[in-house]
Amino acid sequence: MAESADTQAFWAQLRSTTQARIGLGRTGNALPSSEVLALRAAHAAARDAVHEPLPIDEFAARIAGLGLGTPVTVTSRAADRSEYLRRPDLGRLPADLSQITPGDFDIGIVLADGLSPRALTDHGAGLLAALATQLGDYTVAPPVIATQARVALGDHIGEAMGVRTLLVVIGERPGLTVADSLGIYLTHAPRPGRSDAERNCVSNIHPPDGLAYTEAARVVAGLVAGARELGRSGVELKDTSRTDAVTGGDTLVIAQEGSS
Incomplete structure (x- = not known):
């Protein structure tokens, strides 16, 4: 059964906000052929990215x-x-x-x-x-x-x-x-x-x-x-983009302007 116009509009709006494969529709009990081909193309691109040598x-x-x-x-x-x-x-x-x-x-x-x-x-x-x-x-x-x-x-x-x-x-x-x-x-x-x-x-x-x-x-x-001030990197060194720099114990939180 074909999706209603409202259902199609709903999923179209959500798809515009993410790269995830959501609301792909169906043909009977399977995905539409276009989506199956798109998935195979994405898989091929991922494999190529792994194996293609750096020039x-x-x-x-x-x-x-x-x-x-x-x-x-x-x-x-x-x-x-x-x-x-x-x-x-x-x-x-x-x-x-x-x-x-x-x-x-x-x-x-x-x-x-x-x-x-x-x-x-x-x-x-x-x-x-x-x-x-x-x-x-x-x-x-x-x-x-x-x-x-x-x-x-x-x-x-x-x-x-x-x-x-x-x-x-x-x-x-x-x-x-x-x-x-x-x-x-x-x-x-x-x-x-x-x-x-x-x-x-x-x-x-x-x-x-x-x-x-x-x-x-x-x-x-x-x-x-932060690493230079703390003397080390890793789990004790934190980054935040919306708060002031604060130091607590041995953990240093580094402030940044804007959003991450």
Whole structure:
């Protein structure tokens, strides 16, 4: 039985507010063919985002053009994409860090392909430019590009760079609505063995539908300042966008203007 005009209008209004697949309708006991095909197309896009390699030379040239220094490229111990997906542990370990020259920098930034190299290709340069603007009061090391990378690979890179705070910009796991989303993982005093509880994450960065570059960079700048004051990052470092900065015990809450 066909949906009434009121029902169609109801679901159309809700669908305009979310990327979730809701109110898709039905044909008999099944989804309409158009929705089945759309789901298959989204699944194919997610798979492609995982397997499509990062165009290293082109991407490195774009990053170099931002004026933050010539980027160094490193890779994990995962030999190829297949091994990277089967062996997450190898993606957390560096193959060789001899190209990295240590220095005295406040901030290090690793641009990692993660589970969506496409996300880094699409948004990496724009997000890095926004981060450089927001972190202008700090010294920032030349960026590092990491392939076949998991978040914890950054701990080894950050230690080799000699930075006080590390930002890992990484392609997030693709879903059936978004295949090109970036996340930023902040680790203060990076070193091998840091746990996820010792990091802060800003995720869902993929304008225009996700978090904007400038907003993500603004939140990160607040977290960097908080980590330096607190002396650590992770679960004890909080971010809020609508309240004044308050300190309670060993937990620092960083205030931001606007909404997150």
